[in-house]
Amino acid sequence: MSTTQPAQFLTYRLGDEMFAVGVAQVREVLELAPITKVPTAPAYMRGVVNVRGNAIPVVDLRTKFGLPPAVDTLHTRIIVLELTLDGESCVIGGIADSVHEVIELDPSQTTPPPTIAMRWRSEFIRGMGRRGEQFIIILDIDAVFSADELTAVAAAT
Template structure:
């Protein structure tokens, strides 16, 4: 009789957005920084809070609440920026996400993660990797490659007039 080895738990960083707790896979997290004033960039989607200099690299910072269709985050004492690696191809892009507070790293086994409900939440279904019960509350596990899709965010940053001109130029050629 073959013995199956139990799956190793995966680690997730839990954080606060408003009254809700979310988590993302810790393997994508590079560092956590105190919030400091960012440089705004014109003609960006509302969820792009600004950019910051991270040791010589310009890193865009998104307001995760706005990206998830919630009201903008208020900058509070515990607000911070979580730096993640995003994208599927090398070199991967660093992106910061503004959150209300970071809690802790938690370990979850695959058996602890349930599929996201088909109704009752205000997030796009492709943003949710699953749901888990943790410390008497449910947390949503985010699929950060979807939430931080560089291709999707780039397409949202182009002003419609520029897109129309580009499409017209392609049609004329």
Template sequence: MRALTLDVGGEVFAIEATSVREILDMVPVTEVPNAPAFVAGLINVRGRVVPLADLRVKFGMEHRPPDDDTRIVVFEITLEEEPTVVGMLADRVHTVCDIALSTMEPAPKVGMRWRPEFVRGIAKHDGNFIIVPEMNRVFSTEGAGTANSENETRAG
């Protein structure tokens, strides 16, 4: 799998490179009242309104403000059988690399801070573990709560 690797909360994640449209520096974010806690707001991407997600909130990690390394990864997923463009905050974007699917294993049931349905698997690359999230499920309306509580709100 050709993947873009990025850092969120000290963890390395990989998303399929073919779904990535672009990587942006931070842009103004418009907050949306009553949106799920993990939705940081809406951004303008080339004249198109795009929801922006903060996976730190979705995965029960501590919220932190953007810094010079923060990027927005814009990619396409399928929601309710429709292609949908979304943005995701990344603490840092690393590189595009090839991950051998043969190295991917199911997420362990013990010791994970994420709901198992959000994790496609744990892959190994260059001796490190990389979390491969199931982005369609992460962004689905059915999975709109955080990893720890459906009623948890974003701190910060």
């Protein structure tokens, strides 16, 4: 991450890991709502959810990142994200185990992702943040979903 200004991020948890995504890409955070399954959708896609009359595709972020499945809880949330792919804007929901807070990280609190011994694909990671003793994986959410994947998701809805 190369910036000289503090940036704001929404933090959320998947398993034991804390993740963050830039607040500029977050439209809203929803309680878990009924999700309609979509036949022929990719395995990581849970289905679609109705958000004020619009069908929003919902992706299970745990499955997308190769984590074992987890049972939904009272803390499970859908993070509605706006992505830009191939110059076009699209909206997608991501299921997180829990959503925590909006934080501001100063550039001195972030470092580039490590190049070795990373559990996560480095092209998905903008950097590593640190608050106290806790590391926060800052995702490049646009890189997490390729244009081909989102086309498949859109076609399934």
